[in-house]
Amino acid sequence: MIGDLIFVGLALLTVVPAVWVAFSPNIVHAGFSLLFTLLGAAGLYAYLGADFIAVTQVMVYVGGVLVLVLFTVMMTRVPRTGRRRHGLDHYVPAAIFAIAVFGLLYKAVTSVQWPARDFTPQPTTAEIGTNFMTNYIFPFEYVSLVLLAAMIGAAILIREHRGNGEKGAAEGVAAGDVTQEAEDATATPTPDEEVA
Amino acid sequence: MNIGLPHFLTVSAALFALGLFAVMSRRNAVGILMGVELMLNASNINFVAFSRYVEHGIDGQIMSAFVIVLAAAEAAVALAIVLAMYRNFGTVHADTVQSLKQ
Numbered sequence: 149m150i151g152d153l154i155f156v157g158l159a160l161l162t163v164v165p166a167v168w169v170a171f172s173p174n175i176v177h178a179g180f181s182l183l184f185t186l187l188g189a190a191g192l193y194a195y196l197g198a199d200f201i202a203v204t205q206v207m208v209y210v211g212g213v214l215v216l217v218l219f220t221v222m223m224t225r226v227p228r229t230g231r232r233r234h235g236l237d238h239y240v241p242a243a244i245f246a247i248a249v250f251g252l253l254y255k256a257v258t259s260v261q262w263p264a265r266d267f268t269p270q271p272t273t274a275e276i277g278t279n280f281m282t283n284y285i286f287p288f289e290y291v292s293l294v295l296l297a298a299m300i301g302a303a304i305l306i307r308e309h310r311g312n313g314e315k316g317a318a319e320g321v322a323a324g325d326v327t328q329e330a331e332d333a334t335a336t337p338t339p340d341e342e343v344a
Numbered sequence: 345m346n347i348g349l350p351h352f353l354t355v356s357a358a359l360f361a362l363g364l365f366a367v368m369s370r371r372n373a374v375g376i377l378m379g380v381e382l383m384l385n386a387s388n389i390n391f392v393a394f395s396r397y398v399e400h401g402i403d404g405q406i407m408s409a410f411v412i413v414l415a416a417a418e419a420a421v422a423l424a425i426v427l428a429m430y431r432n433f434g435t436v437h438a439d440t441v442q443s444l445k446q
Binding site: 151152155159162163166167169170175178179182185186189192193196197198200201204205208209212213216217219220221223224226238239241242243245246247249250253254257258262263264265267272275276279280284287291294295297298299301302303305306308 | 346347348349351352353357358359360361363364365366368369374375377378379381385392393395397398402408409410413414415417418419421423424425426427430431436437
């Protein structure tokens, strides 16, 4: 009984802020709601007896990805005026498609007799570590290579082009759509313009 | 009520649908990334739930660890792209940027 209540609490902690992530007009609020969703998912992993995954979720997602997302949100503030979203032409198909996908998944979930095995939770860290070093040695090394490549790629993407900074920044603003975002870009000097 | 696999699958289906809606309806590129994170978490919950309720060892948890690592790499590259986009075009709205380079 207590276990059921804990599951319901964790499920609500996961899904309710996710609604806010999808619908909030303020991107900062959406980012902070994502924090609760990720913590709720970590709680669900712990409820399922996956202690290592739960701790990894908290460390990588909450400690790493979410901080990165919030930094990016705060470094790229767009003015609050103007359209926040697509118009109805994007909103309605998105809602229809999402509801259809949820309906399909729910139909699939409820129409199958799922197995339910008895289970006593055990520490999984040692077993996962052994598997990483034996059965999954190639994916493990490969994923570390992917991580290294992503890190180098991010560093190259974010690098400043000092050679043609002035020309690029001016053209970028001129070529952009005539919106308030473009005006805002000219009002706040970007690093490229400061170099120029 | 006895908590079983269908409950977890329903939670993850709801999370996936919300992430899909965020990806399709948000203009802010960071908001789109948040939707992607929601969908990845939904798949992770499925992996761990199947590894708990269907007897096949611990492979599901290992797969979800790989998903977490790839999500971190994806977030790093995507946010670098968003910052480069903001510097070059002055906007983070995905529908106003229409060229790969200026």
